[in-house]
């Protein structure tokens with residue numbers, strides 16, 4: 001939808017007296033446009049009505065650009081209505097390095113994101129099939145994995161093993177939580193170990209790689225799904241782009257470490273449109289039921 | 290000595306590397322190559338040998354010594370095929386009921402184009418998952434630098450030991466400072482807070498045993514240190530070989546489950 005359309009809609013809703021929407025040249029918004037109603041798409045640069053983005057589950061209605069979804073929005077979209085039961089593990093946050101200001105930083109992130117930590121875990125039905133669902137949230141410390149995230153995922157996987165349920169994990173993470181040092185690194189082994197037991201019980205594990213999935217999360221549970229789905233255009237990789245460019249002393253092509261790149265290299269089963277992802281997971285669960 | 294001084298010692302060019310320890314500790318080492326899929330990665334050495342008469346499988350990250358060798362071995366930074374070779378040989382060890390001894394010595398898994406194209410993340414992840422299930426004893430010894438997932442990929446062990454002046458970290462202190470403080474020149478300060486020394490990690494129970502080094506580090510007296518490493522491995526093997534195969538996997542799982 002272009003700006004004219006948006007203005008037309010807004011006029012229909014709010015009348016004609018909104019000075020704010022007198023678009024200037026190139027259809028760009030004037031600074032007066034209330035920022036809580038519009039956003040400028042980073043890809044197509046068009047001004048987009050936020051509500052339209054929200055209703056499309058974070059997809060730009062103009063160019064299809066995918067916005068990073070909060071875990072709450074993701075769960076609302078993926079879990080069947082009234083089936084989500086969040087786990088309340090009562091896991092304490094910890095600061096094994098006594099890293100300066102880390103507790104404050106966690107608190108700020110909690111307030112900003114509305115999340116207790118960087119992952120939501122619970123039981124749900126997806127298109128009628130029961131499963132354990134874990135969703136990471138990049139709005140909390142870039143979705144990084146420290147003790148809390150590792151422990152919550154491990155307990156969720158253990159529950160899935162015990163209850164003989166499939167598990168679906170949506171990954172999005174900058175990797176290991178640096179502020180927790182080696183304790184973060186150990187989470188990679190811990191979560192992978194839990195996955196090995198779930199696998200040995202013959203149960204299904206589906207990972208959905210979303211933007212961004214990198215570092216220690218890619219190098220552990222994100223890559224271990226029986227079936228690995230990815231969202232279009234998502235950045236997925238082990239090392240950071242800048243680090244690779246420095247190591248190789250060359251510029252990387254634009255599509256390097258995208259979902260499409262991983263599909264071509266053989267590390268992803270399917271790239272799925274966000275609008276279709278619930279249906280695809282539902283089908284997969286149903287066929288393994 | 291503080292973490293920064295230890296790091297300097299661990300990075301010294303004269304410090305003995307994996308091959309020296311392999312040749313000093315074991316008999317009849319036979320090196321096996323390749324991941325049976327893409328190529329042989331010289332940054333990881335694998336093979337079989339005997340320790341006090343008992344056959345074992347050896348997996349080791351090797352940085353190299355001469356400049357030429359360092360370059361061939363990619364300064365000890367493995368590619369995915371290196372980790373896949375390691376996994377192949379570890380699974381072979383399980384088939385023939387051989388204990389696995391791993392030597393960790395890398396700044397990290399290689400961050401390059403080919404490494405990404407061939408699934409560096411997937412290769413490390415597979416090792417973490419599979420090592421959890423192996424029913425033979427696994428002992429990992431950090432010799433100098435254990436960097437991040439690239440080190441952990443051969444350190445999901447029943448026993449993890451470190452040489453007294455080695456370090457084991459989530460990332461190099463330079464990288465840590467540059468990520469968290471946007472200033473890599475604060476690496477020394479980072480080393481101070483990261484808890485990367487054998488002593489710090491023993492306290493956190495992330496490692497089980499510290500193998501002593503003389504003043505000046507392992508490089509001051511490599512033979513004596515090799516003997517200490519040999520004894521530490523041999524003692525642990527005696528202990529671990531008494532444990533049943535299923536119990537060994539459970540022990541390892543529980544070791545990491547506790548973190």
Ligand SMILES: [Zn+2]
Pocket residue numbers: 041042043044045046060061062063064065
């Ligand atoms: Zn757009």
